[in-house]
Amino acid sequence: MPEQSNDYRVVVFGAGGVGKSSLVLRFVKGTFRDTYIPTVEDTYTQVISCDKSVCTLQITDTTGSHQFPAMQRLSISKGHAFILVYSITSRQSIEELKPIYQQILAIKGSVESIPIMLVGNKSDETAQREVESKEGEAQATAWKCAFMETSAKTNFNVKELFQELLALEKKRDMSLSIDGKRWGKQKRTDKLKGKCSVM
Amino acid sequence: MEAALRTRDSAYRRRSDSSASLSSTSSRRTLSGLWASRKNSTCSPEEGPSSSPPVTPQHTPLLQRLFRSSSSEESADQGDVSTPRFSRLNSSPSFSPPCSSPSFLSFSRRKLRHIVEEMVTTEREYVRSLHYIIHHYFPEMDRADLPQDLRGKRSIVFGNLEKLLDFHSQFFLKELEACWRHPLRVPHCFLRHEQFSLYALYSKNKPKSDALLASHGHAFFRVRTLEDKMDLSSYLLKPIQRMSKYALLLTDLMKEVGVAQEAELGALQAATSMVKFQLRHGNDLLAMDAIRDCDVSLATIVLHLKAPFTDQTRPPEARFSYSFELSSSAYKHDVNSSWMFCWSEAETFREEPGSEPAPPVLCR
Numbered sequence: 001m002p003e004q005s006n007d008y009r010v011v012v013f014g015a016g017g018v019g020k021s022s023l024v025l026r027f028v029k030g031t032f033r034d035t036y037i038p039t040v041e042d043t044y045t046q047v048i049s050c051d052k053s054v055c056t057l058q059i060t061d062t063t064g065s066h067q068f069p070a071m072q073r074l075s076i077s078k079g080h081a082f083i084l085v086y087s088i089t090s091r092q093s094i095e096e097l098k099p100i101y102q103q104i105l106a107i108k109g110s111v112e113s114i115p116i117m118l119v120g121n122k123s124d125e126t127a128q129r130e131v132e133s134k135e136g137e138a139q140a141t142a143w144k145c146a147f148m149e150t151s152a153k154t155n156f157n158v159k160e161l162f163q164e165l166l167a168l169e170k171k172r173d174m175s176l177s178i179d180g181k182r183w184g185k186q187k188r189t190d191k192l193k194g195k196c197s198v199m
Numbered sequence: 200m201e202a203a204l205r206t207r208d209s210a211y212r213r214r215s216d217s218s219a220s221l222s223s224t225s226s227r228r229t230l231s232g233l234w235a236s237r238k239n240s241t242c243s244p245e246e247g248p249s250s251s252p253p254v255t256p257q258h259t260p261l262l263q264r265l266f267r268s269s270s271s272e273e274s275a276d277q278g279d280v281s282t283p284r285f286s287r288l289n290s291s292p293s294f295s296p297p298c299s300s301p302s303f304l305s306f307s308r309r310k311l312r313h314i315v316e317e318m319v320t321t322e323r324e325y326v327r328s329l330h331y332i333i334h335h336y337f338p339e340m341d342r343a344d345l346p347q348d349l350r351g352k353r354s355i356v357f358g359n360l361e362k363l364l365d366f367h368s369q370f371f372l373k374e375l376e377a378c379w380r381h382p383l384r385v386p387h388c389f390l391r392h393e394q395f396s397l398y399a400l401y402s403k404n405k406p407k408s409d410a411l412l413a414s415h416g417h418a419f420f421r422v423r424t425l426e427d428k429m430d431l432s433s434y435l436l437k438p439i440q441r442m443s444k445y446a447l448l449l450t451d452l453m454k455e456v457g458v459a460q461e462a463e464l465g466a467l468q469a470a471t472s473m474v475k476f477q478l479r480h481g482n483d484l485l486a487m488d489a490i491r492d493c494d495v496s497l498a499t500i501v502l503h504l505k506a507p508f509t510d511q512t513r514p515p516e517a518r519f520s521y522s523f524e525l526s527s528s529a530y531k532h533d534v535n536s537s538w539m540f541c542w543s544e545a546e547t548f549r550e551e552p553g554s555e556p557a558p559p560v561l562c563r
Contacts, residue, residue, distance in 0.1 A: 009433065016447075056433055058440075065443065068478050070485035074405050074439050078432055 009078055010165065012059045014085030015096040019121040020059045022152035023085065027162055028057070066099050076107045081115035081165055086136075088120045088149065089128040094139065101143055115168035116145035123149040123156055310455045311382035318448050319379060322372050325441050329364040332357065332434050339420065348415040355411055358404035359397050363438055366394040383463040385452060386470035389445070395477045398442045402481030403488065408435060442481070446474045 014020045058075070065072050076082075082104055086094035097118070108114050118140040120131060133149055140147030146164060150157040339345070340353045349356065374388040389395070412420070412432065420431045449471040456464050 058433075058436075060440070060443075067475070068443070068482040070482040070489070071402060071439060071443070071478060073485070074402065074409075075436060077409070078436055 008056065008080050008169075010057045010081045010083060010162075011075060011079035012057060012083045012085060013062050013097065013100045014083075014121075015062055015087075015090075015093045018085045018087040018090070018093045019152050020085050023083075023119070023121060023150060023158060023161070024057050024059060026152040026155060026158045062096055062100055069103060072100075072103060073107055076104055079104075081117075081169060083117050083119055083161070083165060084145075085119045085121050086131065087122045088131045088133075088136075089122050089125050091130045094120075094131055094136070111144055113170060115165050116143070117161060117165045117168070118143065118145055118147045119161060120147075120149040121152060124151040124154045311452065314448055314451050314455070315375075315378055315382040315385055318385065318445075319372075319375050321444065322367070322375050325437060326364070326368050326372050328434055328437050329360065329367060332360060332431070333364055336420065336431055336434075337361075346415050346419055349411070349419065352411060355404065355407050357435070358401045358408060360401070360435075360438070362394070363397055363401065366392070366397065370394075382452065383456065383460070383466075386449065386463075386466040389449070389470035389473060390466065395442075395473065396480070398438060398477050399481035399484055401438050403484035405435070405439065406485065406488065442474065442478055446471060446478060449474060 012020045012024060058079070060072075060075060084097045084101060086097055101116075104114070104116065105111055118136060120133070120136045122128075136149065137147050146168060148157050148161050148164070150161055152158060337353070337357070340349065340356070370392065371388060371394075374391070375385065378384045378388060409432075412435075449467060453464065453467045453471060456467060458464060
């Protein structure tokens with residue numbers, strides 16, 4: 001179990017190319033670059049300010065990680081919250097999350113008290129959609145975790161994603177306080193009602 | 200200007216991809232011409248001998264280069280159309296390539312450069328982090344008010360981190376930086392050193408460090424976190440993540456190197472195997488320790504053989520077979536966390552996933 005500390009580690013998992021870095025960059029810097037394609041998206045550590053706390057986002061590319069589960073375990077055991085990202089345009093990418101989820105479950109014992117969010121990114125690319133929202137939701141229900149579709153490109157649900165993730169943390173009072181920024185999109189507030197504290 | 204650069208860049212890429220098409224021939228001629236203007240040879244930058252002087256744009260007059268590049272125009276429309284990365288390179292404050300002028304970039308395939316760029320920038324960041332640990336957290340261990348349980352435990356808290364820092368700061372970073380102009384020399388930086396075995400040992404020690412910090416260290420070390428917003432645990436994870444990153448970056452490099460460049464590809468494959476071997480070795484050491492610490496006797500641990508027994512890629516000195524996968528915790532015997540393990544000199548047990556935990560079956 002990760003200890004209580006000032007440091008709140010959010011581990012972002014996902015196969016290569018699903019947009020982990022794009023989501024985090026969009027969230028942290030408010031930008032999206034089509035041309036910005038980090039070759040590898042792991043070990044991206046980003047410090048963001050949470051309420052009274054410091055939040056570190058660690059992006060871990062799960063490509064090939066299944067080969068080294070005991071190593072992966074070291075990262076998972078240090079994580080406080082998890083974002084599992086797949087691309088709605090790739091069925092394979094959601095499949096790749098399954099062993100990761102199982103590992104989180106095994107390491108943490110139970111996921112009840114662990115904030116986990118299943119994220120279907122690239123929701124703007126409707127023409128290439130391979131994974132329906134319902135399937136994502138069903139998977140999240142099976143995993144007892146939260147679910148959201150996002151688009152880092154159009155900035156859809158990005159802040160909401162992090163906001164809701166931190167709201168799921170019951171052990172301490174977590175909420176985002178990004179300076180001077182208001183929540184952009186309110187479209188999904190029905191989904192977020194009661195969880196999202198709008199600043 | 201940019202269009203011309205892109206043209207030649209794509210010509211380069213195409214050259215690596217295709218072997219003997221007309222357009223690649225024309226590209227080669229273009230490149231040869233470019234090189235000839237400098238050193239009267241038809242070597243490409245990557246293939247050139249390491250002793251060759253670095254080629255800088257000043258050596259080739261701009262107009263001449265622009266003029267020459269137009270001869271490969273026919274390949275431009277088929278080439279890569281992504282935006283050149285000059286802006287990103289130049290805007291990165293921590294990055295100061297020895298030669299960052301746009302025209303220099305056109306000498307090399309953009310993608311390869313991009314990967315090496317990422318490798319170098321993240322390496323600098325990594326070395327900085329290791330430095331930070333050594334300079335800020337190491338002295339803490341000498342404090343008079345150090346808790347009793349932490350006394351003399353520096354090597355457990357930090358593992359072999361100091362050696363890692365020495366290696367990366369004194370050798371590896373510098374050598375990687377030297378690859379800035381020659382992306383395909385990167386694998387040799389990896390193959391030159393044996394210090395990557397430090398990572399397996401670092402991984403092996405990590406659970407002990409975690410346990411010690413969890414029980415005693417966090418209250419003591421917490422003071423430091425105010426300064427840099429990350430606590431010691433986050434820092435100590437970095438070597439673990441770094442090694443995985445090397446594997447991914449090398450795999451990416453391999454994708455960009457065409458089969459035509461056999462020697463380069465071979466070196467990359469060797470480097471990737473080496474990194475993966477060390478990752479696997481660390482993984483195995485962790486797995487073995489987990490078994491040792493397990494309160495269930497070895498015989499009752501569910502062992503699941505998955506991959507073929509004999510792993511030809513495994514060096515003989517490896518003490519146990521790598522053809523297994525450890526999926527989860529030994530403490531739970533549910534289907535999802537069954538162990539897969541086989542020992543080269545011990546019996547191997549096997550259980551089908553999905554079946555009830557039954558007495559292990561000897562399968563050899």
